[in-house]
Amino acid sequence: MVDADLTFVIVGGGLAGAKAAETLRGEGFTGRVILIGDEREHPYERPPLSKGFLTGKEERDSVFVHEPAWYAQADIELHLGQPVVHIDRATKTVGLGDGTAVRYDKLLLATGAEPRRLDIPGTGLAGVHHLRRLAHSERLRGVLASLGRDNGHLVIAGAGWIGLEVAAAARGYGAEVTVVEQEPTPLHQVIGPELGQLFTDVHREHGVRFHFGARLTEITGQDGMVLAARTDDGEEHPAHAVLAAIGAAPRTALAEAAGLTLVDRSDGGGIAVDASLRTSDPDIHAAGDVAAAHHPRLGARLRVEHWANALNGGPAAARAMLGQDVSYDRVPYFFSDQYDLGLEYSGWAPPGTYDQVIARGDVGRREFVAFWLKDRRVLAGMNVNVWDVTKPIQELIRTGAGVDPNALADPSVPLESLLG
Incomplete structure (x- = not known):
């Protein structure tokens, strides 16, 4: 069977999915390439959402992976704003939310991750935010600017990369910021306490307040609006907005329902893939935030939620789908800008x-x-x-x-x- 008779379907409209589609065409694949995303936006990169775009230094158009016209020029079929609701491995089809069934010869799952939610009273109040999508960043950008103008307070749950980058952006707008973190230092589970203190010092110099060794237990409000955030040690912090930055969970529901092998959440979760990013089904690959890949050099299974993994993992999966010999052994990499x-x-x-x-x-x-x-x-x-x-x-x-x-x-x- 020649390439032209094949259909490769990519589920996920982020960087990994877009770069996989680009690579398929770059490697000479002449069959159908169908990219399905549940957002109406064209595929975009996520780092600017907590960095340049959020701070106002970058324009909205700068976040997109390709110009909109590129997809038609590359003969990539886009289904945007359309969630995939199930995978039928027996018939090799994916079902869309509108009832459409799309057949595939090879399937790539690049479904990414979603922000973990605060499971506490008050999360339904206006002014409680998450940051994962472009729409989140647009809304938060306006909130930070408003807080800065009005001397308002932002409480951030979590001192990971997103929490710290948003704290820096908020201070840039002039907002008051308090970060609540269960660990004794920022980024404790990533870089340990030895370097965590550095980030404490940097942010304190810029006016950020930290509340370590505590977690949020309630967000209180009035007339549907946030007024304060309470912690498990009895403290109460004034707040006009709250950001939940307590990590992200891989979006594995489709894979789980399809019977693909998953990694236990205690080990990081995600879809289990081998060094070629192949799942337990030889015709289905996974890449980006959702993939838990066995790293041949590190000797461990890793799920990496960073830009470089999507940038490089999508193309690696595409080449593997084409039958090339792939061993995805990139050293995990990420970057951050704060002040x-x-x-x-x-x-x-x-x-x-x-x-x-x-x-x-x-x-x-x-x-x-x-x-x-x-x-x-x-x-x-x-x-x-x-x-x-x-x-x-x-x-x-x-x-x-x-x-x-x-x-x-x-x-x-x-x-x-x-x-x-």
Whole structure:
């Protein structure tokens, strides 16, 4: 059977899905490519939603992966604003919300993730927000500007990347900000306590208040509007708006109903895929936030909720769908911008996996590179206001070779020289 007789269906209108469609055409696939998204927007990138677009520095059109006309030019069939409600593996069809059935030869699930909800009284009040979609960011952008004008208060539940980036954006508008976090430092489960204090200090210098070791238990209001947020230790924080930034859950309902193998939530959740991003059904692949892939180099199954994983995972899945030999072994990578602090993080080193943290450069001036080590092997690296070092950092992680901690900490020793 030639390519022209095949139909590849992509479920998910985000970066992973759009880049997979682009790659199919770039690799010469001549069959039908159908991209289905449950939002009416053309596929867009999510980092600007908590960064440049939210702060007002970037325009709305800048978030889109391609110009709208590109899809017709590339002969990509778009079904926007149309959810997929079921997958029939026996007949190899997906059912849409309007009753349409779409047949596939190969299927890619790039359904992403959705924000976790606060399970507390008061979440139905006007002024309680989540941040995942463009519409969320547009609404929140207006709220932050209003809070800034009126000296209003924003309470953020969660001091992860989204929580901190929104805190920085809110302070840029002049809003008062309080962050409530159960852990003792921001980003505790990502970078550990050693570097978490850095982010505490940065945000406090910009006027953010932190309430650590606590969680929200109730949002109170009047006439349907938010007035305050209460925590489990009896504190009450004034609030005109509340943002739930307590993480995201992979959107696995379709895969689960179809009988695909999933990863337990305690292990990060997601659709289980092999190194070629293939699910337990050989004709179905998964990529992006929803995919929990076995990483051949790290020797662990990871589900990575970051831009680079969607950017690279979508194309990798597309090539695998075409029958190419694919081993998706990219080093996990993400970036963040908060005030005048910019950073890039490569690798994977949650608390409990490393035995040493080493800094190279000037931590006080916030121009340094931090490394997380285990048995003298680099597990992860984060460059803060230091640029053009991601490649050697990732190579140190990839090689898995032992390094001299003293040389690693010495800025006069080129990182490349430690690669052996």
